[in-house]
Amino acid sequence: MKYPFLVLLAIFSFKAGASTPEQRGLQVFRQVCSSCHSLNYVAYSDLSDLGLSVVAIKDYASQHQVADGLDDDGDPKTRPAHPSDRIGSPYPSENLARLANHGGLPPDFSRLALTQQGGTARIIQILQSYASAPEGTVLPKGSYYNLAMKHRHIAMPQPLHDGQVQYSDGTSSTIPQMSQDVGAFLEWAAHPHLHTRRKVGVFTLLYLIAMSILVFFLKKRIWKKVKN
Numbered sequence: 360m361k362y363p364f365l366v367l368l369a370i371f372s373f374k375a376g377a378s379t380p381e382q383r384g385l386q387v388f389r390q391v392c393s394s395c396h397s398l399n400y401v402a403y404s405d406l407s408d409l410g411l412s413v414v415a416i417k418d419y420a421s422q423h424q425v426a427d428g429l430d431d432d433g434d435p436k437t438r439p440a441h442p443s444d445r446i447g448s449p450y451p452s453e454n455l456a457r458l459a460n461h462g463g464l465p466p467d468f469s470r471l472a473l474t475q476q477g478g479t480a481r482i483i484q485i486l487q488s489y490a491s492a493p494e495g496t497v498l499p500k501g502s503y504y505n506l507a508m509k510h511r512h513i514a515m516p517q518p519l520h521d522g523q524v525q526y527s528d529g530t531s532s533t534i535p536q537m538s539q540d541v542g543a544f545l546e547w548a549a550h551p552h553l554h555t556r557r558k559v560g561v562f563t564l565l566y567l568i569a570m571s572i573l574v575f576f577l578k579k580r581i582w583k584k585v586k587n
């Protein structure tokens with residue numbers, strides 16, 4: 360009986376070494392996208408769903424400042440974020456966000472995979488469709504040539520470049536790879552409890568199957584006595 364247990368343990372420890380697309384996507388978000396985009400409806404503590412430890416979550420939160428009322432002189436105060444705080448915008452206000460982006464506003468990421476027309480597939484496509492503009496193209500000020508856009512330009516500078524992040528599991532960080540990973544992360548952010556629901560669902564099914572088998576044998580045993 361020991362053997363199947365060891366096999367299971369081996370499978371799970373193998374899985375623990377490799378990172379999931381969502382975990383890699385989180386890394387891309389932290390190192391690249393979060394300098395412009397917010398996650399207003401996701402708390403740092405929600406990242407435990409992706410396997411982040413309590414220590415890692417506290418560490419990540421503490422690197423950011425959040426508003427904390429006014430000091431004695433009436434000036435706004437800040438404090439390091441707690442795990443229960445939301446992963447807000449890097450900009451103090453919408454106006455400043457626009458100012459920093461030539462008038463463009465980086466949309467919040469919390470539900471983008473749901474609200475973006477074309478969903479995650481479209482986001483992944485935009486990230487991979489930057490190109491150099493053909494000669495003679497006149498782009499509006501502060502916009503960048505992108506083949507996925509209807510008018511061939513977007514107010515977001517190309518965020519991804521080959522080799523930009525170093526994945527801890529050695530996955531090579533090409534633009535397509537990072538785009539897929541950050542897409543998986545945005546998909547997770549838009550459905551934050553999907554993983555938990557799936558896990559609970561599978562557990563419930565296994566539990567029900569085990570119970571049915573038990574009840575079946577119990578019934579047989581009880582009726583055997585009655586017949587005899």
Ligand code: HEC
Pocket residue numbers: 387388391392393394395396460463464465466471475482485486512513514515516518519541
């Ligand atoms: C330098 C700031 C900056 C960074 C870094 C950045 N973005 Fe953006 N992003 C913007 C701005 C500005 C817009 C608004 C574009 C517009 O309105 O044309 C935008 C728009 C978007 C959109 C919406 C596109 C649409 O359909 O209009 C998506 C999706 C997006 N960003 C994804 C990402 C991802 C994923 C990353 C990280 C890999 C990232 N962005 C990094 C500034 C940034």
